[in-house]
Amino acid sequence: MLFNSIDFAIFLPIVFILYWFAANRNLKLQNLLIVIASYVFYGWWDWRFLSLIVFSTLVDYAVGLKLKTAENKTHRKALLWTSISINLGLLGFFKYFNFFVDNFTAAFSLFGTEIKTNSLDIILPVGISFYTFQTLSYTIDVYRRKLEPTKDIIAFAAFVSFFPQLVAGPIERATNLLPQFYKKRPFNYAKAADGMRQILWGLFKKIVIADNCAHYANLIFNNSADYAGSTLVLGALFFTFQIYGDFSGYSDIAIGTARLFGFELMRNFNFPYFSRNIAEFWRRWHISLSTWFRDYLYIPLGGGRGGTLQKVRNVFIIFIVSGLWHGANWTFIAWGTLNACFFLPLLLTNNNRSNLDTVAKGKTFPSVREVASMFLTFGLTVFGWIFFRANNIEHATSYISEILSPSTFTTPEFEGMGRALSTILLVILFVALEWRGRERQYAIADIGSAWYRPVRWSFYALIVFSIGMYMPSVESPFIYFQF
Amino acid sequence: MRKFAINIFSFTLFAMVFYIIALFLWGSFAPNVLKPNINYRIGSWGHMHSRIANIKNYHNVDILFLGSSHAYRGFDTRIFSDSGYRTFNLGSSAQTPIQTKVLLDRYLNALNPKMVIYEVYPYTLSIDGVESSLDIISNDKNDIHSLKMALKINNIKTYNTFLYGLMCDFIGLNKTYTEPISKGTDRYIAGGFVERKMRHYIPTQLKKKEITLNQIQIKNLAEIVNMLKERNIELMLTYAPLPKANYYRYTNNNYFDSLMGTYATYINFNKIMNLDDSLYFFDADHLNQNGVKKFNAKLIELLKNVPNKNK
Numbered sequence: 137m138l139f140n141s142i143d144f145a146i147f148l149p150i151v152f153i154l155y156w157f158a159a160n161r162n163l164k165l166q167n168l169l170i171v172i173a174s175y176v177f178y179g180w181w182d183w184r185f186l187s188l189i190v191f192s193t194l195v196d197y198a199v200g201l202k203l204k205t206a207e208n209k210t211h212r213k214a215l216l217w218t219s220i221s222i223n224l225g226l227l228g229f230f231k232y233f234n235f236f237v238d239n240f241t242a243a244f245s246l247f248g249t250e251i252k253t254n255s256l257d258i259i260l261p262v263g264i265s266f267y268t269f270q271t272l273s274y275t276i277d278v279y280r281r282k283l284e285p286t287k288d289i290i291a292f293a294a295f296v297s298f299f300p301q302l303v304a305g306p307i308e309r310a311t312n313l314l315p316q317f318y319k320k321r322p323f324n325y326a327k328a329a330d331g332m333r334q335i336l337w338g339l340f341k342k343i344v345i346a347d348n349c350a351h352y353a354n355l356i357f358n359n360s361a362d363y364a365g366s367t368l369v370l371g372a373l374f375f376t377f378q379i380y381g382d383f384s385g386y387s388d389i390a391i392g393t394a395r396l397f398g399f400e401l402m403r404n405f406n407f408p409y410f411s412r413n414i415a416e417f418w419r420r421w422h423i424s425l426s427t428w429f430r431d432y433l434y435i436p437l438g439g440g441r442g443g444t445l446q447k448v449r450n451v452f453i454i455f456i457v458s459g460l461w462h463g464a465n466w467t468f469i470a471w472g473t474l475n476a477c478f479f480l481p482l483l484l485t486n487n488n489r490s491n492l493d494t495v496a497k498g499k500t501f502p503s504v505r506e507v508a509s510m511f512l513t514f515g516l517t518v519f520g521w522i523f524f525r526a527n528n529i530e531h532a533t534s535y536i537s538e539i540l541s542p543s544t545f546t547t548p549e550f551e552g553m554g555r556a557l558s559t560i561l562l563v564i565l566f567v568a569l570e571w572r573g574r575e576r577q578y579a580i581a582d583i584g585s586a587w588y589r590p591v592r593w594s595f596y597a598l599i600v601f602s603i604g605m606y607m608p609s610v611e612s613p614f615i616y617f618q619f
Numbered sequence: 620m621r622k623f624a625i626n627i628f629s630f631t632l633f634a635m636v637f638y639i640i641a642l643f644l645w646g647s648f649a650p651n652v653l654k655p656n657i658n659y660r661i662g663s664w665g666h667m668h669s670r671i672a673n674i675k676n677y678h679n680v681d682i683l684f685l686g687s688s689h690a691y692r693g694f695d696t697r698i699f700s701d702s703g704y705r706t707f708n709l710g711s712s713a714q715t716p717i718q719t720k721v722l723l724d725r726y727l728n729a730l731n732p733k734m735v736i737y738e739v740y741p742y743t744l745s746i747d748g749v750e751s752s753l754d755i756i757s758n759d760k761n762d763i764h765s766l767k768m769a770l771k772i773n774n775i776k777t778y779n780t781f782l783y784g785l786m787c788d789f790i791g792l793n794k795t796y797t798e799p800i801s802k803g804t805d806r807y808i809a810g811g812f813v814e815r816k817m818r819h820y821i822p823t824q825l826k827k828k829e830i831t832l833n834q835i836q837i838k839n840l841a842e843i844v845n846m847l848k849e850r851n852i853e854l855m856l857t858y859a860p861l862p863k864a865n866y867y868r869y870t871n872n873n874y875f876d877s878l879m880g881t882y883a884t885y886i887n888f889n890k891i892m893n894l895d896d897s898l899y900f901f902d903a904d905h906l907n908q909n910g911v912k913k914f915n916a917k918l919i920e921l922l923k924n925v926p927n928k929n930k
Contacts, residue, residue, distance in 0.1 A: 156620060323620050332627070558653050593630055597637035604638060605645065605656050609749060609774050 137180040139389045140343055140611055147177065152396055156323055167294045167317055170397070174299035178262075181303075185261040188226060193296045195222050196271045200278045200285035200292075212279060219275040227268045230260055235464030263303030265461055269428055271296050274310035276432055283311050291317035300393040304386045304616040306404040306424035313401070321398030330581070331395030333596070337580050338388030340599050342614070343607045345566050346381030348559040349374040350612060356550060357525055360535050365544030368535055375525045376518050377563050380409065382615045383422070388578055407574045409517070409567075410495050412509040414478040415488040417517060425461070429454050440483060451483055452476045462524070467532060471523040478516050494575050562606060639782060646783045657779045658753045661793055665691060665712040666807040667758035668798040673809060677707045679731045684708040684811070685719050686738025687751075689859040692905045693738065696810030698915040704922075708811030710738065711755060715748035716839035717771050718755050721764045723846060734853040736918075737843070739885075741830040741875050744837065749774045756784045771835065817908055820900040825868040830875065844882045858887040860914055862896040865903045892917055 137143050151173045159165040179186050199219040206212045244250070274295070277283040286292045295314045301307075356363060356371025363371070387404035394401045408420035418426050430439075437450045452473070459472020482488040495510065496502040502510065519536075526532035538544075550556075573579035580599075584592035646657040662668050665688060681704045684694040690710030699706040707730055709722055719737070743751075752772055756765055761784045769781045787793055800807050804816035847854045856879050866872070866889045879885040892914065894900070899910030906914055 323623070325620075325623050328623050329626070554652055555655065558655060561653075590633075593633050594637060596630070597634040598641070600634050601638050601641045601645075604642075604775060604779060605654060607656065607775050609747075609776060 137177050138611060138613060139386065139393075140339060143180065147173075148393065148396075155397055160323075163318075163320055164290060166321070167288075167290045170294040170299070171290060171297060174294070174297035174302055177299040178297065178302060181262050182259070185264075188261055188264065189267060189297055190293075192223060192226065192268065192271050193293050195219060196275050196296070197286070197289055197292050199275050201287070203275070203278045204285045216275060216279045220272065223268045223272050227264055230258055230264055232460075232464045233258060266305050266307055267296055267302060269307045269425075270310075273307070273428065273432065274314065277310050283314070286314060288318070298394070298399075300390040300397075300399075301401055304383070304390070304614055305422075306387055306390065306402050307428050308401060308424070309428075313399070316399050324398065327395050327398070331392040333580065334388045334392030334395070334578050336392075336596060336599055337578050338385040338390075338392060340603060341381040341385030341388065341566075343385075343603050344381075344562055346378045346385060346615075347608045347612050348562065348606060349378035349381065351608060352550070352552070352556050352559065353378050353525065355552070357527075357535075360531070360538070363538070363550060364546050364548070365539045365541050366546050367548040367550050368539050369544060370548045370550075372518050372522050372525075372535075372539075374559075376409075376514075376521050377566075379521065379524070379615060380405075381566075386614045386616060403577065407494075407570055407579075409514055410510055410571065410574055411513045412491045412495055412506060413482055413487065413513055414475065414516060415482045416491040417513055418475070418479065419492075425458065429458055433457065440488070444484065447483060448480060451480055455479065466529050467523050467526050470529060470532065471520050474520050474523060478520070497575065558606065562602075639786070642779060642782055643786045646779075656776045657783050658750075658757075658776060659780050659783050659787070660753065660757045661787075661796055662798040662802075663712070663754055663757060664802070664805070665710075665754065666798060666802070666805065666813050667711050667754050668796070669800070669807045670709065670711075670811045671759045672798075673811065674707065674709070674726055674729070677705075677730055677810070680705050680707045681732065682706040682734045682736055683727075683730050683732035684710060684736050684738070685714065685722065686710045686857075686859075687714045687740060687743050688712050688905060689740055689861075690714070690738040691811060691813050692815060693859045693911060693914060694736070694812065694918075695808070695814070695908075695911050695915055696812045697808060698912065699919065700810070702919045702923075704919075706810060707732075710811065711751060713743055713746065713748075713751040713754075715743045715746060715751055715833075716836045716843055717748045717768055718751050719843055720839050720846075721755060721768045723843065724764045725759070725762075727846075727850070727852075732852060734855065735847055736855045736857055738859050739840075739856050739879055740858065741832070741869050741872070744832050744840070744875075745830050746833065746836075747774065748772050748836065749776055752777045753780050756780050761785050761788050771839075814908060815901055815905065818901040819897055819907065820862060820902055822862055822864045822896040823903070825864050825903065827868050827870055829870045832875075832878075840882065854883040856883050856885040857918070858885075858889060860888045860892055860894050860899070860906060860910065862900045862903055864896060886921065888914060888917065 137147060151169070155166055155169055159169045175186055175189075178189065196219055199215050202215050203212060206215060274283070274292075278285045291314065294317050295308075295310065298308070298313065353371055353374040356367060357375065360368055360371070384405035391401045391403070402424055404422060404424050406420040406423065408417050411417035411420055434450060434454045437453060438446055439450065440447055455472040455476035456469055457472070459468040459470070459475075462468040462471075479488065482490075495506050522535055523529075523532045526535060569583075570579045573581060573583065576582055584595050587595070642657065645654055646659060670691070682699065684690050684706060686693075687710060691708050692710075694706070694708050694710070696706045696708055709726065709730075711718060711722070714722075749772055752768055753776070755768070756777070757780070759765075761781060765781055765784070769777045798807075804818070806814045806816075808814055844854060858876075858879070860866075869875070872887075872889075876885070876887050876890075879887075894906075894910055894913060899906055899913060901907040
C-alpha cells in the first residue's frame with residue numbers, strides 16, 4: 137500500500153478510529169491492532185512475503201529470550217550470529233544472490249573459464265533492508281546488554297512491523313521504539329495535529345516535488361545519449377530533488393502517521409542540501425541508516441580511532457557497505473566509494489565534526505562563505521547522485537563525460553521543456569520554504585502557529601490545492617521501496 | 620479527541636471550499652503552463668461544441684456515427700444524406716468507450732437512431748480516456764453522466780476539469796460562446812462532420828507497436844453493445860481506413876479483428892479497401908475529402924446490399 141494512494145487514505149482513518157475508539161482501553165489490544173494493521177498494510181503489496189517478516193520476528197524474539205538466560209560468552213555469541221546469519225542470509229538471498237552469481241561468472245570468464253550458472257527470478261520483498269536492520273538492532277542491543285529482551289511477542293511483532301515505517305524507514309532502534317509499545321499512549325491533540333501537518337508536508341514533497349521532478353529526471357537519464365551536457369546537468373538536478381522529496385517525504389508521512397497513534401519516531405532528514413561539507417551532509421541525510429552503520433559497524437571496526445590506514449579502511453568500508461545496502465549494482469558501490477573519497481579529507485584533517493549547528497542559525501541569509509560551502513557540497517552531492525541514478529557504470533561515465541564537454545555551455549533543451557517551468561518554479565518555492573524552516577523538525581512545522589485560524593488553514597489548504605494542481609496523473613511508488 | 624475530530628472535519632470542509640474557489644480562480648487566470656491539471660478547452664479542435672449545439676435539431680435519425688476523429692472526419696453526413704440516409708455524427712477527439720457511453724446516455728433517446736455505426740480503433744481502446752474526457756467536459760453540459768465518467772477514469776486532471784466545468788456551467792460563463800464554423804483549415808458541416816481543406820499526406824515510417832487493450836475500455840464497449848441490443852438498435856463496428864504505414868504499425872491487428880467480431884457486425888475497411896496513402900489521406904490518421912468520398916461510398920454500398928436496412 138502506498139502512502140500516496142486512495143487505499144491508504146481509506147486504511148489510515150479506519151485504523152485510527154479502531155485504535156482510539158475500539159481498542160483505547162487496552163494497551164495489548166492496541167498493539168495487536170497495530171500488528172494486524174501492519175500485516176494488512178504489507179500484505180496489500182504481496183501477502184506471501186508476510187511470512188518473511190513473521191519468520192524474522194520469531195527468530196529475533198526467540199534469540200532475545202535465549203540471550204536473557206545465556207551467561208556463557210560463546211553461547212551468547214553463537215546466538216547473536218544465529219540471528220545475524222538468518223537475517224542477513226534472507227536479505228542476501230533476496231537482494232544480492234543474482235548480483236553475486238552474475239559477477240562471479242563474469243570474473244571467471246575474464247580468466248577464460250566459462251561457468252554455467254542460472255540466475256533466479258527473485259522478487260525483492262519490499263522494505264526487506266529496512267525491517268532486517270531494525271530487527272537486527274534489537275538482537276545486537278540485547279546482546280550488548282543495552283536493552284532488556286521482551287517477553288511480549290505482540291509488542292515485539294508490532295515493533296518489527298510497525299506500518300508507518302515498515303517499508304522505507306526510519307530504521308528505528310529497539311531502544312527507542314520498543315519501550316513505546318509497553319507504555320500507555322494517551323491521545324495528545326497537539327501531537328496529532330502536528331502529525332497531520334507533517335503528513336501534509338510529506339505528501340507535498342512526494343507528490344508535487346518528487347513525482348514531477350521524476351518525470352524529467354527519467355526522461356533525461358533514459359535518453360541521456362540524445363542530450364547536451366547542459367540538459368544532463370538539469371537532469372541530475374531534477375533527480376537530486378526527486379530523491380530528496382521522495383525519501384524525506386516518505387519519512388515525514390511515516391513520522392506524522394506514527395504521531396497520530398502516539399508514537400515518536402526518530403528524525404530521518406535534517407535539511408541535508410543546506411550542508412556545508414559532506415560530513416555534515418551525512419549527518420543530515422537518511423540519519424537512521426547512517427547512525428545504524430555508525431553504531432553497529434563503524435564503531436565496532438574502530439571508528440575514527442587508530443592509525444591513518446585503519447581510519448581510511450573504516451571510512452571506505454562504511455560507505456561501500458552503505459552503497460551496497462541500497463542495491464545490488466556497481467553504481468551504488470561507486471556512489472558509496474565516491475562519498476568516501478569526499479569524506480576522507482575531512483576526516484584526515486579533523487574537520488569531520490565541524491558545522492554541527494544549523495547553517496546561518498537565527499539569521500535570514502547565510503554569509504558568503506556559507507553560501508560557497510553549501511554550493512560546493514551540493515555540487516558534490518549532485519555529482520554522486522549521477523552514479524546512484526545511472527543504469528550502470530558505463531551510463532554514469534558517459535553521462536559525466538557529456539557534462540564535462542563544451543555542450544554544457546549551451547541552452548538546455550528537452551521534450552516538454554516549457555512544461556518543466558512549473559516544476560522548476562515549484563522547486564524554487566520548496567527550497568525557499570525549506571530554508572525558512574531549517575531550524576525546525578520539518579519546514580512548515582511553525583508556519584502559521586501565531587496566525588489567525590482562517591489564515592493558517594488557508595495556508596494548509598493551499599498546500600492541498602497545489603497537490604491537486606500539480607500531482608502527476610499516475611501515482612509513483614517511493615524510490616526507497618526498492619531498497 | 621473530540622476537538623481533533625471536530626477540527627479535522629471543519630478543516631476538510633474548509634479545504635474543499637478553498638479548493639473549489641482556488642480551482643476556479645487559478646483555472647481562469649493562470650497561464651496554461653502553471654495549470655497542468657486543468658485542461659478546460661471550450662471550442663477545441665474537433666468542433667465538439669458546435670456538434671453538441673447542433674444535436675437538438677436531430678431526432679429519429681437513420682444512422683448515428685460514433686467514435687474518434689476518424690469518425691467525425693470520416694463519415695460525411697452530406698454524402699449519406701445524398702443517398703437518402705438521415706444521419707448524425709457524434710464523434711469526438713480520441714473518443715473511448717467511456718465517453719461513448721456518456722454520449723449515448725445523454726443523447727440516444729433524443730436521436731433515437733435505427734442503427735449505430737461505431738468506429739473502433741486499437742489506440743482508443745488502449746488508452747485511459749483522460750484527454751478525450753476533457754473535450755466532452757469542456758464542450759458539453761456537465762451532469763451526473765460526467766461525474767460517472769470522471770469516477771470511471773479516476774484521474775485528477777478529469778476531476779479538476781469537471782469541477783471547473785461545473786462552475787463555468789453554474790455561473791453561465793459559456794452561455795454566450797459561439798464556436799466559429801471555420802477554424803484554420805477545418806470547417807464544421809451540419810450533422811457533425813468536420814471537413815479538412817484538401818491536403819495530401821507524405822507517408823513516413825512509424826515505429827511498430829503491439830496494442831495492449833485497456834480492460835476498462837473493453838468493459839465499457841461491452842456495456843455499449845448490450846445497451847444497444849436491449850433497445851433493438853442495430854450496431855456495426857468499423858475500423859476506418861488508415862494509411863498503410865499507420866495500420867501495419869500495429870502488430871496485432873488480427874487479434875483486434877477477431878475480438879471486435881465477437882461484439883457485433885464488424886468491418887475492417889483496411890482489409891476491403893486499398894487506398895493510396897498519399898492520395899487519400901491528409902495525415903497519418905485521417906482521410907482527406909477524396910478518401911472520405913471513397914470510404915463513405917463503400918460503406919453505403921455495403922449498407923445497401925444488406926436487405927431492408929435502416930433507410
